[in-house]
Amino acid sequence: MTVSVGDLVEMKKPHPCGEKVFRVLRVGMDFKLKCVKCGREVMLPRAKAEKNIKKQLTENHNV
16 A cells, blocks of 8 residues: 555544544654544554554545
């Protein structure tokens, strides 16, 4: 799965606010994700983020 900045992804486990959908803000060794419900930003190591992504909801084609 190729994830890029601006994509919406659904995670396996919800954020404490109850939302499972996040927007990708940064991709590299770490993923920076922003909760679409509460706006909180989270940093995850790449391996953990890729393992916990359930599905990709939108793809950003601005390359």
